[in-house]
Amino acid sequence: MRNAKVLSLVLSAISTAVFAQDLEQAKKAIDAEQYDKAKKILRGLVKNSPDNGKNFFYLGDVYLREAKADSAVMIFNKGLAAKDKGTLNYIGLGQIDLDNKKASAQANFDKATANIKKKDVEELLLVAKAHTNSENPDYKKAIEITNKALLIDDKNPIAYLTMGDAQKGDKNAGEAFRAYETAYEYDKSLLIARVKYAAINKGAKNFTEAVKLLNGVIATDANFGPAYRELAETYYFWGSTEPAKYDEYIKKALQYYEKYMSLTDYSVESRMRHADFLILAKDYKALEIEANEMKKLDKVNPRILRYLGYAAYENGNYAESSKAMTEFFAKVEPKRIIARDYLYLGLTKMAEAKKADGTYDEKIFNEGVAELNKAVEKDPVIASELNPLGQKMFKEKLYKNASRLFEVAIKNPKSKNYFADNFYLGYALYFDYDPKTSPKDQLVKADAAFSKVIELNASTQDAHLFKARANEAMDTTESKKVALVAYEEYVKLVNAKGDAEKSKPVVKKNLIEAYTFVGAHYANSADKAKAIENLEKLLAIDPANAYATKTLKALKA
Incomplete structure (x- = not known):
């Protein structure tokens, strides 16, 4: 026994x-x-x-x-x-x-x-992690709970790792640095602490130090996958800040991510992280391949449909993109929808709306615009991505469609394209205006867009010119006064640039237009001196101008 x-x-x-x-x-x-x-x-x-x-x-x-x-x-x-x-x-x-x-x-x-026992900190640390890892995190609560654990065991490496995550989430980079360093000092096997330390350097754009730290992790354990993933993301962001090295660094980033994938188990989750990175790196061919591989493993996960929709659109497969995005929205939980989902649904609808003759089916196009509005409402940064498509429409003289797109783009005043988007919005509204069919409000919107451009940079001469044209086209007593001021400002800016600017054919043509309007205005308002001054300047650049010759003769009679 x-x-x-x-x-x-x-x-x-x-x-x-x-x-x-x-x-x-x-x-x-x-x-x-x-x-x-x-x-x-x-x-x-x-x-x-x-x-x-x-x-x-x-x-x-x-x-x-x-x-x-x-x-x-x-x-x-x-x-x-x-x-x-x-x-x-x-x-x-x-x-x-x-x-x-x-x-x-x-x-x-x-x-x-x-x-729990007095000296047991496991539960406390897991509760702290829950507050950090939640979709609705409470980092300060996580820090508070972790501090309680450290009062019990101030040499616990997991406690410092947990503290680092919470401090990083709470945007206290210095405290997070110290916590990750301490975690690693107490347990040299905690390589994830070094990776997270490097990630803070990446966030601070200290890319050289981040790469050095990550190479140190790899020297310790060449098979620790997260180090390669972080290297990939570091080189991506590094390349984004140095355009001259973008291609070189993106190539490195993709190679490191492939290495990371080879060290994981190619689970759907790791493939999804890979897909997210491919979106960042704009490698849509690889994204489409990855998405189709994921679909074989998991036919019900809506995120896979998201990747298929994004990739198919970027690769020009609009029907496939529409199918994937429509199915995605039908299956996904509403809280899982991100701004970029609305962006691609909108872009796909616009692509489908384009007819064989190059014009758009307005009903479907407007449905696309509605989705873009949702995207920008959810994440205003998205607005900065609309400019290239809007410019393409503008160059194709699809002014109505371009104006609808730029109306969405200007909803974010902090967009890097805010100045250009307002300029193109004003242009598109003005060029699309038809006195017989367009509402006068269209010119009011154009005037507002040009006014915003002038507010951002008052020396933008063409903004004054088109503001004048839009107000002249409104044809009201008040709008003509606004047009007068705008034309005069245009003339002033051109003259300040000297003869080289004035000799340009298009500028000369615009000056003739401006002097004609200003001269006529003053002639009709009985300000003989100003009328004569402007009409003489008009004759100086256009000696054969019949209107100026005739009006000057009448004024001097």
């Missing part, structure tokens, strides 16, 4: 050690972003050790990382029944409540921490 008891204790100890080793392997797989590998290990642990709640918690956490909340809820609920550490699963349920902005989140966190 005594030998049997000893054997039982030995087997129990071996089983516990194997479990711990397997759980640590699962955690390392999670850190390495090998989610399929982690799930395989954790499913085995859940099956073989159903009484240990940690197995369920970490499995549910992987599903949360993959945005599969329904699967995560099922796992967490099963884990609550586990005898050992089953209460950890309340933390997972609490994070899901945070994601959905439910007040019950705190109650779940309280249940998880209600009976």
